[in-house]
Amino acid sequence: MCAMAFPVPRTCPFDLPAGYAALRTERPVSRVRLPDGQLAWLVTRYEDVRRLATDPRISADRGHPNSPYTELVTAQGRAAIAAVGRSLIGLDPPEHGPRRRMLMPEFTVRRVNGLRPHIQRVVDESIAALLAGPRPAELVTALALPVTSTVICELLGVPYADRDFFLDRAAVQVRRDVPPERRRQAGGELRAYLDRLVTGKERDGGDDLLSRLAARRNAEFDHDQLVGLAMLLLIAGFESTASMIVLGVVVLLEHGGAAAVPKDPAALGLAVEELLRYLSIVDTMPRVATADIEVGGVTIPAGDGVLLSFASANHDADTFDDPAGLRLGRGSRQHVAFGYGAHQCLGQNLARAELEIVFRSLFTRVPGLRLAVPLADLPFKRDASVYGLDRLPVTW
Numbered sequence: 001m002c003a004m005a006f007p008v009p010r011t012c013p014f015d016l017p018a019g020y021a022a023l024r025t026e027r028p029v030s031r032v033r034l035p036d037g038q039l040a041w042l043v044t045r046y047e048d049v050r051r052l053a054t055d056p057r058i059s060a061d062r063g064h065p066n067s068p069y070t071e072l073v074t075a076q077g078r079a080a081i082a083a084v085g086r087s088l089i090g091l092d093p094p095e096h097g098p099r100r101r102m103l104m105p106e107f108t109v110r111r112v113n114g115l116r117p118h119i120q121r122v123v124d125e126s127i128a129a130l131l132a133g134p135r136p137a138e139l140v141t142a143l144a145l146p147v148t149s150t151v152i153c154e155l156l157g158v159p160y161a162d163r164d165f166f167l168d169r170a171a172v173q174v175r176r177d178v179p180p181e182r183r184r185q186a187g188g189e190l191r192a193y194l195d196r197l198v199t200g201k202e203r204d205g206g207d208d209l210l211s212r213l214a215a216r217r218n219a220e221f222d223h224d225q226l227v228g229l230a231m232l233l234l235i236a237g238f239e240s241t242a243s244m245i246v247l248g249v250v251v252l253l254e255h256g257g258a259a260a261v262p263k264d265p266a267a268l269g270l271a272v273e274e275l276l277r278y279l280s281i282v283d284t285m286p287r288v289a290t291a292d293i294e295v296g297g298v299t300i301p302a303g304d305g306v307l308l309s310f311a312s313a314n315h316d317a318d319t320f321d322d323p324a325g326l327r328l329g330r331g332s333r334q335h336v337a338f339g340y341g342a343h344q345c346l347g348q349n350l351a352r353a354e355l356e357i358v359f360r361s362l363f364t365r366v367p368g369l370r371l372a373v374p375l376a377d378l379p380f381k382r383d384a385s386v387y388g389l390d391r392l393p394v395t396w
């Protein structure tokens with residue numbers, strides 16, 4: 001069987017890569033060749049993705065030599081990703097469960113509700129600055145990044161005095177119009193900063209996530225693990241939510257703008273679920289088979305890399321009616337935009353709160369919002385592992 005080159009870029013802004021629909025019906029588990037030349041298995045059907053996401057013979061270990069990378073990464077980059085992975089997202093049983101349970105109280109609906117006033121405040125401030133500034137404005141830097149990075153600051157307990165440094169480096173790290181060397185430098189500075197921050201929390205304590213975790217350190221969960229976890233929360237929680245904010249705004253604008261955003265909180269929640277499913281910004285997540293596994297008519301041999309396509313699963317016509325269509329009223333949590341199984345997104349309640357507050361506030365305060373350039377001219381991140389936009393020029 002010949003291996004298809006992967007990833008396949010999206011060509012229409014909101015459609016998944018062409019070919020996923022055919023794969024689901026013809027070769028639901030198919031061989032793909034990654035940018036570094038490695039081969040892996042791409043799993044595209046909803047039922048198969050969910051089955052494998054909960055299969056004990058599947059490992060999430062990002063340090064495994066066959067863990068599939070959908071972007072070209074240096075050996076140094078692989079080692080850094082594997083190290084961050086060992087803090088949680090790349091752990092398997094028996095280590096993963098206890099580590100996740102340590103973190104779960106930090107992400108309950110109650111905790112997230114406690115963060116809502118902070119989120120609302122930063123959204124209101126960003127919108128006020130937007131309205132007071134020139135037109136057109138750019139929504140990635142004016143709204144999406146300030147909101148998501150401030151939420152991470154609240155969560156990790158970054159002191160106010162350090163916020164400008166932190167927000168600046170965090171923003172640089174995800175901007176692709178900044179040279180790679182400067183982005184790497186910003187990433188290194190952030191890691192060094194988080195190391196110092198964790199050291200301070202270990203010494204002085206405080207009322208935030210890192211301080212509470214620092215107080216529970218033990219032989220398996222040491223200083224480096226805690227720094228890795230802080231890095232993971234930064235990476236996992238920051239760019240994906242910012243991408244959902246800007247892409248969500250564009251989709252809503254394309255579907256009627258302010259009129260499309262439900263006033264009723266429950267209906268708004270459903271609309272956010274449908275946007276998450278429809279956009280499916282995190283396409284694949286890497287796994288490795290630890291035993292021979294039969295799925296979708298093939299046997300994945302032990303040791304092979306596996307990519308679970310949550311995006312393809314979310315567009316499987318066997319599970320969702322008219323999957324390519326956006327129906328804001330149908331939203332349900334049946335989608336797998338936050339993954340499925342043991343590693344399902346820990347920050348999902350937080351992401352939902354951010355999205356609801358941003359969409360409601362933005363379209364209420366700026367009902368005349370519109371794109372400042374044609375849709376086709378927007379710089380979509382077609383080749384990035386998290387789909388998004390580099391810039392979103394808007395006016396009103």
Ligand code: HEM
Nearest residue numbers: 088089236237240241244282285338339343345346347351
């Ligand atoms: C719209 C925004 C977001 C999307 C689409 C998203 C998506 C995902 C997905 C698909 C996974 C599963 C990974 C896997 O199966 O290997 C995941 C895991 C995770 N996410 Fe999110 N995420 C978002 C926001 C956040 C936020 C705001 C945070 C925290 C501040 C966060 C923290 C995490 C963590 C810690 C994990 C790993 C959980 C584990 O391994 O047990 N995410 N996310």
